[in-house]
Amino acid sequence: MRCIVTGMVVWERPEPPTRPAPSPLSRERIVAAAIRLADVHGLDAVSLRKVATELDVGPMRLYGYIDTKDELLDLMVDAVYGEVRPVGDGWREVLRSLAETTRRAVHRHEWFADLIGGRPQLGPNALARGEAVVSALGGVDLDLVMPVVAAVDAYVIGAVRREIAERRAERASGMDERQWQAASGPYLERTFATGRFPALAEVVRDAAHLDADETFRLGLDFLLDGIGARLRR
């Protein structure tokens, strides 16, 4: 059931007043339990029932702190944004750091790749991250700040989704990284053998193969170079 005071989002709606005894529960503990579950067993393992069991509590207890499972996911995402803080001097270092710390957060929480970019992020931690970025971008033309940050965010979102998707496929296929990169799996080998995709096959066969780190950084460099050219104008 939706909260009666309409227009209030999870983050600004107060938690229910702490009851004297019944059980030490809080949004923070709920979110922590959900994140623990997701880290270990993946996002599919995050059900309200399992989170509740993790906390020795009936499933419906959670609805005092949350209206919807989606709200729990929003809280989880915002918690991860709390781990993302860009550091460095100058726009380039700041943006690079923003991208790299986000990517590292995804490595700590693979499920984050499934959620990132899926909803507008307006939680306190996401906003604090935005504040940190924007205020570190002091020297940049005001009208360019948002587009530039949006572009970097977009690149990071897509890049980490691709990276995690590929990592999972590798893991599922049980091949080691070298094999996977060389052949992209027996399926692709067979498919390329049909000769239907000659240009693609040539690139896969003959071109240099970058690992995930290198690919991410190279793409990021493209983007930052382009941004730099624009800022210098």
Place this chain on the structure above:
Amino acid sequence: MRCIVTGMVVWERPEPPTRPAPSPLSRERIVAAAIRLADVHGLDAVSLRKVATELDVGPMRLYGYIDTKDELLDLMVDAVYGEVRPVGDGWREVLRSLAETTRRAVHRHEWFADLIGGRPQLGPNALARGEAVVSALGGVDLDLVMPVVAAVDAYVIGAVRREIAERRAERASGMDERQWQAASGPYLERTFATGRFPALAEVVRDAAHLDADETFRLGLDFLLDGIGARLRR
């Protein structure tokens, strides 16, 4: 139950031989029905039961053509990639066209934004798209082709996810676009009023606001400019 011939992926596993009469079913019809459902009612409306009902068929019939719901989603994604074909001369036009046609496909199929980048795309249509891109990038240094295409793909994935997420939030809040962009909703207004995010508030209040088209193109230009600088080296 998984297919017995191990290592075969959906796309290369033959469909069951067309039976004389029982019912005119095919992977193509199943995927078309699923896409129709997703286009009209969103991805949540795509359940095996609903797809089956759409085709006047029992739910379990589908398992003759599909092993898993995830495979159906893969087929849907690949079908959309069939609509994406870059056109134009020169690397810049090709990459820009790749990005724009992908974005247009997302506008036709909003659910595509939920799936894109979530799994490695190795279906025939995705590969054909890749072949078209790579072969149109003839003049480009072989070792740079993959990183460049990967970077553009990453940017597009993240950008359209953000765009669709915001569009849905607007739609849900019932505000028109002007209002949303000016205030980003009453929640943000109240939050900024607390003074906790001064730099962010300033940008949102004072900076120029671009619409979705402009934001997408500007970010894409950053990236293409950076790629161009590298290619010229």
Place this chain on the structure above:
DNA sequence: CTTCCTCCGATACGATGTATTGGTCGATAC
């Protein structure tokens, strides 16, 4: 002490993905 009101937890419901099973129908062997 009684009354009321709040809130917790058990129960319940409809939906989902998919395993299982039983029946039917076509093809094959004699």
Place this chain on the structure above:
DNA sequence: GTATCGACCAATACATCGTATCGGAGGAAG
């Protein structure tokens, strides 16, 4: 032509999910 077999379709079944509902317990107010 008949009997046997094997494949495939659909109905049933099951575990799990998000969440609505409701009954009772327990603290607050009179």
